[in-house]
Amino acid sequence: MGRAPCCDKARVKRGPWSPEEDEQLRGYVRAHGVGGNWIALPHKAGLNRCGKSCRLRWLNYLRPDIRHGGYTEQEDRVICSLYASIGSRWSIIASKLPGRTDNDVKNYWNTKLKKKAMTMPGPQNHHHHAGLGAGAGAGAFSAGPAGSWSQCVPSSLQPAALSPAASGSSSVDTSSSGGDMCFAAAGMYPPPHHMQGFVHVDSSPQTVLAPMPLDVPVAGTWASSSVPGASNVGGMALEDAFLTDLSAYGDLLLGGFGGLLQDNKATAAMELPGACYFPNMAELWAADHAHAHAKPPQGLCNTFT
DNA sequence: AACCAGCACAACCGCCTTGTA
DNA sequence: TTACAAGGCGGTTGTGCTGGT
Numbered sequence: 001m002g003r004a005p006c007c008d009k010a011r012v013k014r015g016p017w018s019p020e021e022d023e024q025l026r027g028y029v030r031a032h033g034v035g036g037n038w039i040a041l042p043h044k045a046g047l048n049r050c051g052k053s054c055r056l057r058w059l060n061y062l063r064p065d066i067r068h069g070g071y072t073e074q075e076d077r078v079i080c081s082l083y084a085s086i087g088s089r090w091s092i093i094a095s096k097l098p099g100r101t102d103n104d105v106k107n108y109w110n111t112k113l114k115k116k117a118m119t120m121p122g123p124q125n126h127h128h129h130a131g132l133g134a135g136a137g138a139g140a141f142s143a144g145p146a147g148s149w150s151q152c153v154p155s156s157l158q159p160a161a162l163s164p165a166a167s168g169s170s171s172v173d174t175s176s177s178g179g180d181m182c183f184a185a186a187g188m189y190p191p192p193h194h195m196q197g198f199v200h201v202d203s204s205p206q207t208v209l210a211p212m213p214l215d216v217p218v219a220g221t222w223a224s225s226s227v228p229g230a231s232n233v234g235g236m237a238l239e240d241a242f243l244t245d246l247s248a249y250g251d252l253l254l255g256g257f258g259g260l261l262q263d264n265k266a267t268a269a270m271e272l273p274g275a276c277y278f279p280n281m282a283e284l285w286a287a288d289h290a291h292a293h294a295k296p297p298q299g300l301c302n303t304f305t
Numbered sequence: 306a307a308c309c310a311g312c313a314c315a316a317c318c319g320c321c322t323t324g325t326a
Numbered sequence: 327t328t329a330c331a332a333g334g335c336g337g338t339t340g341t342g343c344t345g346g347t
Contacts, residue, residue, distance in 0.1 A: 014316080014317075015315095015316075015317095015340085015341090016315070016316075016340095016341080016342095017315085017316090036332095036333095037332080037333095038332075038333075039331080039332065039333095050317090051332085051333095052317085052318095052332095052333085052334095053316075053317080055333080055334090056315090056316065056317080057315090057316085059334095060315075060316085061315075068314090088336065088337085089335085089336085090335080090336065091334075091335060091336085102334095102335070102336080103314085103315080103316085103336095104314085106336075106337085107313070107314055107315085108313095108314095110313095111312065111313055111314080112312095112313085
């Protein structure tokens with residue numbers, strides 16, 4: 001027997017919201033805020049709706065800062081970049097796109113961007129895949145010789161090598177806040193010497209990404225918030241560093257994103273909030289070392305902050 | 306004009322995580 | 327430590343619109 005439903009579905013209204021309901025919810029939130037309790041909100045607001053439904057409606061549609069449609073090339077690249085590195089974690093991806101919601105980004109990917117990405121030419125240098133490809137889970141992403149998306153990417157388009165399901169990361173501590181080792185595009189860029197076997201620090205397509213040694217000293221959290229002048233460190237703009245890294249990962253892991261990303265990375269001009277755009281190191285660790293059942297070394301993070 | 310297929314997007318479902326008593 | 331409630335998330339479904347036949 002499953003858990004009890006959050007509301008009586010037989011009694012609450014379902015389906016599309018009417019303009020009157022929208023205005024009722026909008027007015028209530030304007031006047032009182034959400035109050036930290038979505039379950040109680042519909043009753044207080046006089047809405048015959050499930051609390052979860054109210055929450056979704058507000059977050060995905062009624063919030064004043066929401067933008068719908070009109071995705072830019074930069075946003076496309078960011079979505080592809082992050083999808084290549086972290087998979088379908090839409091809330092994280094959306095958090096990097098001001099005014100976008102996870103649902104919106106997810107729909108956009110499923111209906112448009114996925115097809116667009118599928119039509120992109122494949123990578124030019126498949127020897128990249130020798131790096132992480134030796135690790136567990138990477139087999140699903142071995143690029144075909146022709147290098148087309150349809151051959152490189154599994155049917156689900158899920159980067160299994162990084163996904164919780166494949167890495168078994170339910171046992172991996174992805175929520176640690178202390179010692180997060182964010183490979184922030186800002187903060188410490190280029191990365192310390194001992195990380196450069198793993199981190200792509202230049203735009204050379206020949207760069208081979210190798211698994212990071214696990215016994216490396218971890219220098220603590222790399223976050224722009226703690227580093228003065230972090231938006232442009234080492235002569236590399238934040239977005240350039242970000243996209244350079246992720247294009248390298250896309251090429252390594254999916255065999256197709258690289259082509260989508262590399263062309264215009266230098267011209268990317270959108271401002272990306274937050275600091276840590278690097279792939280989840282804990283999951284990479286788990287996937288690459290078949291240690292899904294164990295915790296990664298302290299300091300591997302899952303935080304995009 | 307009617308029908309159908311495909312598309313876009315809003316909304317729902319169920320599971321997982323988190324906070325709290 | 328445990329149990330429970332609520333929040334959060336990603337996958338999936340439903341619905342309306344549009345273009346083609």
